[in-house]
Amino acid sequence: MKLTVIGTGYVGVVSAAVYASFGHQVTGLDVDAKKVAALKEGKVPFYEPHLEELLLEQQAAGRLRFTTEYNEAIPDAEIVIIAVGTPSAADGQADLKYIKAATESLAPLVSDGTIVVIKSTVPPGTLKIVDDQLKSLGKTRYYTASLPEFLREGSAVNDTLHPDRVVIGASDAFVFDKLEELHKPLNAPVVKITPESAQMAKYAANNYLATRITFANQIADLCDKNGADVQEVIAAIGLDQRIGNHYWYPGFGYGGSCFPKDVKELAAYSRAVGEANNLFNKVNELNEGRIPRLLELYGQKIGGWAGKKVAILGLSFKPNTDDMREAPSTKVVPELIKAGAEVVGFDPRAEWSVFMPNTPLNQVEDIKTAVAEADVIMALIEWPEILSCDFGALKLEKQQWFIDARNQFTPDQVVGWGYAYIGIGRPSRE
Ligand SMILES: NC(=O)c1ccc[n+]([C@@H]2O[C@H](COP(=O)([O-])OP(=O)(O)OC[C@H]3O[C@@H](n4cnc5c(N)ncnc54)[C@H](O)[C@@H]3O)[C@@H](O)[C@H]2O)c1
Known part of the structure; x- marks a missing residue:
């Protein structure tokens, strides 16, 4: 053909x-x-x-x-x-x-x-x-x-x-x-x-997945109030075959070129057809507010962002892509700069200056340089380079916080390396 x-x-x-x-x-x-x-x-x-x-x-x-x-x-x-x-x-x-x-x-x-x-x-x-x-x-x-x-x-x-x-x-x-x-x-x-069913199927699939992420985030936020560990909760509910042990990503919210856009579009479509008061508008609102809310919370835990040196690891919206559309980094970095932090970034592929030319960021070539003076390390994206890094070997004398924004490391692992630990919906450790 x-x-x-x-x-x-x-x-x-x-x-x-x-x-x-x-x-x-x-x-x-x-x-x-x-x-x-x-x-x-x-x-x-x-x-x-x-x-x-x-x-x-x-x-x-x-x-x-x-x-x-x-x-x-x-x-x-x-x-x-x-x-x-x-x-x-x-x-x-x-x-x-x-x-x-x-x-x-x-x-x-x-x-x-x-x-x-x-x-x-x-x-x-x-x-x-x-x-x-x-x-x-x-x-x-x-x-x-x-x-x-x-x-x-x-x-x-x-x-x-x-x-x-x-x-x-x-x-x-x-x-x-x-x-x-x-x-x-x-x-x-x-x-x-039908064409209408096919178009709805696409929006339904992405909105379901985005809702699942938002659901995990909501449970994580409640775990923060009572000392529960969201990963343990997920392991427990995932064994229920109606729920399943896959696609659980508590974190900084969904990003990327599709989920935020497809949720916003289904929400707008819902409003346009007279279904304004539905789930999709709420999912969008919760996701949009998530990063400022978490940064505020973490700022309180670490004694304020002003003057802190922060290493952001992972600038793309997910591993194995250089796409930064709606990446968490694009929201985190400006918020931290606004709060008075000094930010260094690392990513194996994404180029900050190409995607965010109006927000200057010192992007460095390797993890070691990124964390060399950091008061706070924030692991945003699960690139293999970040997951396989021996952060214990990079630990400085001074107190350093390690924020695991995707729950990719265990609290014991991070504390074992010598850092104070903050995860998503898991008890912090110092
Ligand atoms: N990126 C994904 O992961 C993904 C997954 C599933 C569905 N989608 C959907 O697929 C569509 C494309 O997404 P993408 O990420 O590939 O977009 P993209 O922005 O990477 O690419 C779109 C391309 O279309 C070109 N273009 C725009 N107007 C044109 C015109 N009049 N004639 C010829 N070319 C034109 C642009 O120059 C650009 O190269 C979107 O609707 C998106 O929601 C994307």
Whole structure:
């Protein structure tokens, strides 16, 4: 098949390379000329494990190319997959301006019988907007579908090659058949539903996971009041098969390019359809308030932030990515600076100055330098480099606090290294 993927970000490049690996002819199209120039040279403009190898392999095989030109990419495509960004607008609703711009550009060029697929995360009703737009631009013989994406940054290639399911939202047997055939090599369960159900499924999945994180945080906050340890509570409830022992992340709240945005968007959608007083608005509010609340609490424990030297370990929003969208560091660092602390940062991949040019941070190359003078070490993200570090060997003579923002170390381990310990929903130790 001949496919075009519009938008060569995290989702678009991975999808394009994986579809090419199935033997299809794939064109990746983006309006960002710098990104396309890098991709043409086989360079991925962001960090995603195993992606560059796959990209080079498919380019060498002549199955994958990149362009900025709609008139090169659209006329021959049997399937056009839109994977552009859908950031939240100021009121929280999904901003569909990139979807609309892409549709406007492709409409005059799309051939009869082409399937226009939306892979971006969009609210129910978006396919109708695209449909109306195509019709108003004179198109009548095309198909539309929704194909929500569930990959996780940091393991995007593996997730795309081994998905738990493929969700196809459409209203036409031809479209279901064609998209099912496209995904056949994955050998994954295929869920064929309406476009609205597919779009709701994407929001429901991410909102459930974000709610689970928020739930763990709420339990952790109560544990702080009574000396319980949230990790012990999780171990106890996780054995209940209705609950399960997976996906428990008490911490500084969820971040990243998807959860905060998808919760805000479902909350805004709820308000727009008259369901303002529901869970999603509350989850968003709790998550937004979490970092200032915890920093205030920890400030009291350590005798105030003013004048303290703080080492922030982990600037990306999760391990194995350089993506800093809604990373906890982007909230923690400005709050600490405001409170008078002196902050040093370390991350194996993320570059603070690129993502946060207006908030100066001394980003250093290794953990040893970051913690060299620190009064407080804050382990924000579970990068393997941070998890495997022997912090005992780095301990200074003076009293130092170790804040484990993801409960990745045991209190005994941290105290054994010689630090005073603060964890999430676990008793502090000095
Ligand atoms: N990143 C993730 O982990 C992830 C996972 C699942 C779903 N999603 C969803 O997938 C979509 C894309 O996310 P992403 O993280 O890949 O975004 P991204 O910001 O990394 O990439 C989007 C790309 O679209 C391009 N673009 C914008 N307008 C365009 C146009 N008119 N024509 C051509 N290209 C255009 C941009 O230049 C950019 O390169 C979003 O809706 C997101 O919610 C993302």
